[in-house]
Amino acid sequence: MNRPDSNSLARTLLEKLDYDQLTNCMRCGFCLPACPTFKETGLEPESPRGRIALMKAVADGLMEPDDMFRDQMNHCLGCRACEPVCPADVKYGQLIEQARDAIEDHPVHSPPVKGIRKLLFKGIFPHRNRLKSLGRTINFYQTSGLRRLARGTGIMRLIPKPLRDMERILPDATAQGVIEQLGCVHPAKGTPIARVALFRGCIMDVIFAGTNVNTVKLLAEAGFEVVIPPEQTCCGALHAHSGELELARNLARINVKVFKELNVDFVVSNAGGCGALLVEYDHLLHEDEVWKERAAWFASRVLDISKLLVEHGRIPAFADSAATVAEPMIVTYQDSCHLRNVMRSGSAPRQLISQVANVTLQEMKEADRCCGSAGIYNLTQPEMAGKILEHKMANVNGTGARYLLTSNPGCLLQMKLGVELHGRGEPMEVKHVVDFLYERLS
DSSP: OOOOHHHHHHHEEEEEESSSHHHOOOOOOTTTTHHHHHHHHOOOOHHHHHHHHHHHHHHHHOOOOHHHHHHHHHHOOOOOOOTTTTOOOOHHHHHHHHHHHHHHHHOOOHHHHHHHHHHHIIIITOOOOHHHHHHHHHHHHHHSSSHHHHHHHTHHHHHHHHHHHHHHHHHOOOSOOOHHHOOOOOOOOSSEEEEEEEEESSSSSHHHHHHHHHHHHHHHHHHHHEEOOOOOOOHHHHHHHOOOOHHHHHHHHHHHHHHHTTOEEEEEEEEEHHHHHHHHHHHTTTOOTTTTTHHHHHHTTTEEHHHHHHSSSOOOEETTOOOSSSSOOEEOOOOOOOHEEEEEEEHHHHHHHHHHTTEEOOOOTTTSSSSSOOHHHHSSSSHHHHHHHHHHHHHHTTTTOSSESSSSSHHHHHHHHHHHHHSSSOOEEEEEEEHHHHBBBO
């Protein structure tokens, strides 16, 4: 395989990196204890400060962007825990995406990896009909006996371990998403407070369609009329995190156009990873004179469902019939990194959980630390993701919780895997906050 010219990559990095952000970093080190990869390794290049120094060294012509440089850029989880603690307000998330975008202009992937990236990023995620076909195919595998056959014959051992692990805990897929189940408009219960649009996601509406359905019903109970535009597409988060920024911009333009035409009060997300990019569409399209104003309109209206309910809704009564006053059910909450660090909505889910009668919210140690999912990081960097998950589960097990809740589908799958691999041996159910709350409507 021919290696790309390092000088060409260096020039691309200089063109795409926001040099002002590079120089804003004061090298103070506040980001170090917030960074999961630095905490695991203790190595300076594994920290935000270290990665920024590498970017600047390449941009200044002091080092070549070699394989080590590429590896460090890809070894970052993109959790952005460094941003809330940065006194200089360095936009690290934007820098790492710009660096990866430059790297993907000079790719070194093997032919199979190139094919998989093209299939996923261009062939499946942006197309609803193809996603439905994927859901139908997975559902057939799960319900026809093929899954039992594959596991029983040992053929699964031929598949890479990260994919085997995900297959074990994957929920039942479906081709019947939220629109197929509820339609495009769902009325509010009682006097409407506002008209909101649901961002249904791509994989979310195939693997967690039930959560989307419960999201709509919960919003209606809280006084919101919900519309779900069928023309919406993938948010582009996985594209942006994987160095495909132009593809992410194309998807953003489609979504901005679709939702702007609805003239809704809010755009609601129930997935922290999706919401974090949606709320930054204004930055993603800030250089596009045609779209930047509409993108700013869109981004200003994006809210996570928990924050929308707490700040604008009529919060319904929640009760847990399985618990008693004498012996409350213990619940713990794992933060979605992007929900907490980008959307700054870490408290709203906790407020809602705490309002469920007879339920005690037990905070785990380092609840704000990444679980290792990070989009597809647990598939592309399984060794580091596995270490992070094992340490996370030690903190989860310390709570004694019966339920482990989170607000992002990737986190949910990762935590289900964590319970499977490192659980304490007692029953613990992993759920999306929305599902937990909807099941407990009084």
